[in-house]
Amino acid sequence: MSSDQDHLKETDTEARFEFKKEENAAVKSDKGLTEEVIRMISEDKDEPDWMLERRLRALEQYQNMPMPSGWPGMPDLSELDVEEIIPYIRPDVDKREGVDDWTELPDDIKDTFDKLGIPEAEKNALSGVGAQYESEVVYQNMQEQWEEKGVIFCNMDKAVQDHPELVKEHFMTTCVPPSDNKFAALHGAVWSGGSFVYVPEDVTVEMPVQAYFRMNSEGMGQFEHTLIIAEEGSEVHYIEGCSAPKYGTHNLHSGGVEVFVGEDAHVQYSTVQNWSKNTFNLNTKRAICEAGGTMEWVSGSMGSKATMLYPCTILKGRGATDTHITIAFAGEGQDIDTGAKVYHNAPDTSSTIESKSISKDGGRTNYRGLVHIADGAENSSTAVECDALMFDNESTSDTMPYMEIEESKVDVAHEATVGKIGDEDIFYLQSRGLDDDDAKKMIVAGFIEPITEELPIEYAVELNRLIELEMEGSLG
Amino acid sequence: MARLELSNLHAEVAEGDEKILEGVDLEVESGEIHALMGPNGSGKSTTAKVIAGHPAYEVTEGEVLLHLEDEEFGEDIEIDEDQRTWDLLDLEPNERAALGIFLGFQYPAEIEGVTMTNFLRTALNAKIEEREELFEEEEGEDEEEEDEGFESSPMEGPADEGEVGVAEFQQILQEKMEQLEMDEKFAQRYLNAGFSGGEKKQNEVLQAAILEPSIAVLDEIDSGLDIDRLQDVSNGINALRDEQGTGILQITHYQRILDYVEPDHVHVMLDGQIAKSGGPELAEKLEDKGYDWVREDVYGTA
Numbered sequence: 176m177s178s179d180q181d182h183l184k185e186t187d188t189e190a191r192f193e194f195k196k197e198e199n200a201a202v203k204s205d206k207g208l209t210e211e212v213i214r215m216i217s218e219d220k221d222e223p224d225w226m227l228e229r230r231l232r233a234l235e236q237y238q239n240m241p242m243p244s245g246w247p248g249m250p251d252l253s254e255l256d257v258e259e260i261i262p263y264i265r266p267d268v269d270k271r272e273g274v275d276d277w278t279e280l281p282d283d284i285k286d287t288f289d290k291l292g293i294p295e296a297e298k299n300a301l302s303g304v305g306a307q308y309e310s311e312v313v314y315q316n317m318q319e320q321w322e323e324k325g326v327i328f329c330n331m332d333k334a335v336q337d338h339p340e341l342v343k344e345h346f347m348t349t350c351v352p353p354s355d356n357k358f359a360a361l362h363g364a365v366w367s368g369g370s371f372v373y374v375p376e377d378v379t380v381e382m383p384v385q386a387y388f389r390m391n392s393e394g395m396g397q398f399e400h401t402l403i404i405a406e407e408g409s410e411v412h413y414i415e416g417c418s419a420p421k422y423g424t425h426n427l428h429s430g431g432v433e434v435f436v437g438e439d440a441h442v443q444y445s446t447v448q449n450w451s452k453n454t455f456n457l458n459t460k461r462a463i464c465e466a467g468g469t470m471e472w473v474s475g476s477m478g479s480k481a482t483m484l485y486p487c488t489i490l491k492g493r494g495a496t497d498t499h500i501t502i503a504f505a506g507e508g509q510d511i512d513t514g515a516k517v518y519h520n521a522p523d524t525s526s527t528i529e530s531k532s533i534s535k536d537g538g539r540t541n542y543r544g545l546v547h548i549a550d551g552a553e554n555s556s557t558a559v560e561c562d563a564l565m566f567d568n569e570s571t572s573d574t575m576p577y578m579e580i581e582e583s584k585v586d587v588a589h590e591a592t593v594g595k596i597g598d599e600d601i602f603y604l605q606s607r608g609l610d611d612d613d614a615k616k617m618i619v620a621g622f623i624e625p626i627t628e629e630l631p632i633e634y635a636v637e638l639n640r641l642i643e644l645e646m647e648g649s650l651g
Numbered sequence: 652m653a654r655l656e657l658s659n660l661h662a663e664v665a666e667g668d669e670k671i672l673e674g675v676d677l678e679v680e681s682g683e684i685h686a687l688m689g690p691n692g693s694g695k696s697t698t699a700k701v702i703a704g705h706p707a708y709e710v711t712e713g714e715v716l717l718h719l720e721d722e723e724f725g726e727d728i729e730i731d732e733d734q735r736t737w738d739l740l741d742l743e744p745n746e747r748a749a750l751g752i753f754l755g756f757q758y759p760a761e762i763e764g765v766t767m768t769n770f771l772r773t774a775l776n777a778k779i780e781e782r783e784e785l786f787e788e789e790e791g792e793d794e795e796e797e798d799e800g801f802e803s804s805p806m807e808g809p810a811d812e813g814e815v816g817v818a819e820f821q822q823i824l825q826e827k828m829e830q831l832e833m834d835e836k837f838a839q840r841y842l843n844a845g846f847s848g849g850e851k852k853q854n855e856v857l858q859a860a861i862l863e864p865s866i867a868v869l870d871e872i873d874s875g876l877d878i879d880r881l882q883d884v885s886n887g888i889n890a891l892r893d894e895q896g897t898g899i900l901q902i903t904h905y906q907r908i909l910d911y912v913e914p915d916h917v918h919v920m921l922d923g924q925i926a927k928s929g930g931p932e933l934a935e936k937l938e939d940k941g942y943d944w945v946r947e948d949v950y951g952t953a
Contacts (some may be wrong), residue, residue: 366703598706603760605744606703606753607770607858608778617773621841 178520185474198461206215208258210234220367225343233353233363240357243483248541249574250510255427255455257361302452314578319378327373328384331400334371341373350433359459362431366458369399369430374409376437383412383445384629386628400431402442407465415446428479428636434462436470438492443471443567445630450478452509458484466492466633468522473629473640476503476513487516490524492556494616497526502626502638504645505538505570514544514575518550519585528559531623534570541572543588546587547579556586563593566615566646607651616643652720653865653898655679655702660713664700671697672712673923680866681723681898684888685908686803686934688829688902689920695902696757698920699870702900703754704744715739715791717750723865729900733952734786749781751865753897755855755872767854770842771861772820779813793842827860831887848875849884859897867891868900873908885911905937 203492213234217227228250242252321328327338334342352644387571405411428450436442450456456479462470463649488497499515532540542561563572574591594620604614620627620639627635628640655678662672669695679685689695701708704716707725717737721729739747762770815823824838833853852872859867869888871880889912891897901912909917909931917933918925919942926949927933937945 364832430744435872491755491902511797547813597760600762602705602744603756604762604770606756607862608745608748608779609774609778610743610745613773613777618762618764621762623762 182267189213200520200579206265208234208237208361209449210365216365216367220335222335223339225339226335226346229347229353230364233347233360236353237357237364237409240360242357246543248512248543248575250453250483252457252481252513257427260299260341260447273651274566280466298374299485306621307512320459321378324378326378326380327371328358331371331402331603332367334402338371338373342371342402343405345433345435346400347431347433348507349458350435350463351431355459358429359431362459365538366398366400366431367610370401370403370413370415372401372403372405372411372413374405374440376406376633377408378406378444380408380412383443383541385414385631389629394464396568398430401433403432403434403442404441405434405436405440405468407435408439410441412443412445414631415444415448417432417440426453426480427457430458430460430484432458432460434460434470436462436464436468436495438465439467440468441471443473444627445473445634445643447475447630447634448477448648449458449641450482452478452480456477456482456484460484460486462486462488462497463497464490464492465487467494468492469496471498471500471629472515473500473503473602473626475623475641476501477641479509479511481510484513485516485545487518488526489518490526490552491520494523495521495523496524499526499528499530500629501528501530501624502542502623503532504642505532505534505540506645507536507538509538510541511539512541514542517547518544519546519548519582521556522551522553522555523551524555526557528561529556530559530561530623531626532561532563533566533622534620535566537567537569539571539573542574542576542591544575545577545579547586548587550581552582553581553584556588558588563591564624565595567592567595612647616646619643619646653681653723654718655701655752655866655898656714656718656901657698657790658714658716660701660715661711662697662708663711665707665709670711671708671923675920676926677900677921677925679866679898679900680738682892682896682913683913683916684899684901686901686903686914686917688917688924688934688937690906691904693920694923696870697923699754699900699902700867702747702868703752704739704747710740712806717747717752717817717866719750719865723751731784737855739919745777745781746785748852748862748864749778749785751863753859753864754868754947755852755864755867755869757858757871757874759771759843759851759855761846762845763844766839767842768821768824768838771824771858772815772817774858775820776814777860779815786825808873823861827857831860832883833855833857835900848879849877852876852884853880853887856884856891858893859886859891863895864950866895866898866900868902870902871904872901872907873903881908882911884908906934909934921946921949 186202210231213230216229217230223523243249275531279329329337347363353360353361401415403413432444434442434444464470470488472484476482476484486499490497497517501513501515503511503513505511511532514530515528519526526546528544532543534540534544538564544557544559546557548555550558559576561576565572572593576589578587578589580587596615600618601614604617605611609617623638623642627638630638656673656679660672660675675698687695697708698708701710704802708827717739719730719735737750739752740861826837828835828837831853831903846854857871872884876884885908888899892899901914903909914931914934917931919927919933919937921942927945
């Protein structure tokens with residue numbers, strides 16, 4: 176660990192330190208999201224020109240695009256002041272240098288760590304710069320184990336430096352171009368950090384590739400980018416754990432995830448995320464799946480003020496398969512608008528969407544899904560299942576499944592259930608000795624079981640505990 | 652020895668004022684089997700639910716007391732004088748369960764995603780913990796239990812001191828399931844989810860066997876069972892009484908189950924009251940002549 180720290184310190188250049196001061200000043204001059212700021216980010220990262228150009232192009236697109244509007248039941252984004260975004264980046268830069276420490280974290284986040292039983296050492300790591308070292312260790316181990324097979328797993332910023340050809344070809348080009356939506360454009364302009372995963376042909380990475388602390392450690396992790404390239408016949412399970420909430424000082428998270436699933440390759444992307452309750456969580460995640468490939472999304476979305484997240488898979492080649500399993504939890508004052516998108520653009524493709532949501536204390540969850548089956552995508556099939564569980568009469572849950580079916584030889588199924596946690600179910604468990612709270616927890620744990628069984632045990636446990644904490648109303 | 656005592660119990664539906672129980676008197680002791688019979692709507696199931704603490708009913712009058720003796724808690728334990736009698740109406744359903752009340756449901760809930768093993772071990776440990784709290788309330792202040800980490804399976808949660816661990820529980824479960832001739836696959840199935848009617852009833856008896864109640868109220872546990880399953884379930888009920896000394900209040904419509912589970916006492920319920928009590932012969936008479944004669948007998952009118 177200490178050697179890794181040393182290693183990192185060596186890479187922290189004097190220039191960056193200087194820059195930081197400079198940018199502080201720049202931001203104080205209350206500019207919005209400007210070209211100068213983008214240039215500074217890029218310079219700070221010592222990026223090649225092509226990446227700077229992409230950032231600037233994305234910025235231009237961002238500035239020319241309207242905010243999303245007109246979606247029925249869309250979360251209220253009016254409190255999100257995009258012009259305030261830059262001031263939110265800067266403190267992150269500070270965090271890279273370890274200026275902020277544990278004591279500066281908001282109490283609710285500290286409480287969360289305590290309740291999760293995360294030891295002091297990890298708390299320190301999660302609270303700031305330490306996490307970076309912690310993640311470096313993870314990366315290091317991964318590299319040792321698989322580098323001889325040609326697997327690459329590193330920080331996205333590092334990938335730009337070390338693997339420019341791969342990044343140049345895949346980064347926000349065909350999968351998630353900045354033109355996709357306003358927040359994708361924003362992401363393209365200000366992105367920072369994230370993971371890069373490359374798996375060569377026919378290589379199976381048996382262990383899940385995990386980026387656990389990464390999102391906390393990254394200075395500007397609010398805009399992290401994940402790029403996964405799985406070549407033909409390869410197999411990888413990538414897990415991103417952001418169960419540690421983000422810093423309370425920020426209010427926008429806009430991540431980007433791009434996954435390239437080669438022919439007959441198999442990628443599983445799993446994530447458990449828990450954001451502080453003042454965060455707008457607006458992401459774009461997409462996979463392109465070649466013939467015979469399989470993409471699986473497993474995600475648990477917790478926290479945030481408003482979340483808009485619809486992981487998308489484009490089934491491009493014949494026989495490609497997609498699976499979505501998502502869970503959302505909305506408490507008081509929260510609007511979790513999440514779902515899935517699948518484009519069946521080739522014959523014999525299939526998709527399964529299983530969406531679970533829990534709402535409590537007036538929280539709102541919404542399943543918003545789109546399944547598009549293109550003309551000619553014959554013998555394709557899709558099955559969508561949405562289950563909503565509500566704790567009380569104040570909470571709401573909506574289901575908005577859109578189906579665009581242009582081909583007749585297809586099999587389409589949709590099923591939705593909405594229910595309140597049943598008094599009879601609770602009484603049954605109580606009559607067996609569980610108290611009211613434990614009975615509810617058990618019912619919810621069972622409800623989310625399809626998610627937890629897909630996750631490695633430590634994530635499953637953590638997801639369960641997070642939801643338990645949410646149910647106790649103790650996550651602030 | 653435990654004794655459940657219902658006296659002058661009146662209850663109505665909590666939301667609304669429909670009276671259902673109008674003065675029920677009943678006593679069930681450990682080791683006894685009581686059959687509670689009566690036509691639909693006479694208040695049998697309500698009696699069961701009120702005993703267990705169902706929130707849909709409000710008790711307007713009367714008492715439900717549970718008397719306990721030392722052996723209820725193992726040989727070495729002496730129950731304080733002032734803790735020998737509990738007024739169940741003051742307690743939450745889970746506290747009643749901890750004191751040894753078990754309700755076998757006519758329509759048990761189906762809980763997806765919760766395996767039988769996980770559920771039963773959680774329930775057993777909850778009962779142990781709740782018991783400690785109920786009996787030690789005065790001396791031990793609430794000591795916050797430190798999470799010791801996962802000594803057992805992380806998904807099952809930590810095994811704290813005094814808890815039944817995963818491995819130990821597996822053994823208990825396996826034994827009980829063998830006794831009841833249940834397929835071992837049950838252990839990993841989700842609680843009642845997709846169970847047939849018969850499997851659900853068998854599962855209720857299994858739970859009673861594991862939780863070892865002092866008094867088990869079994870609400871129409873014989874309904875919807877074929878003859879083979881009825882025998883299995885009956886064997887399970889007899890074992891509860893014979894091996895654990897459980898007192899059983901068997902609610903039923905039919906004589907049929909009483910051929911296998913022979914009652915010491917039979918009660919007929921009419922219009923929210925126990926109208927008539929007797930021995931096993933009473934059940935046979937009901938089988939032959941229905942309930943009208945009881946009504947005639949009691950009220951002088953049919």
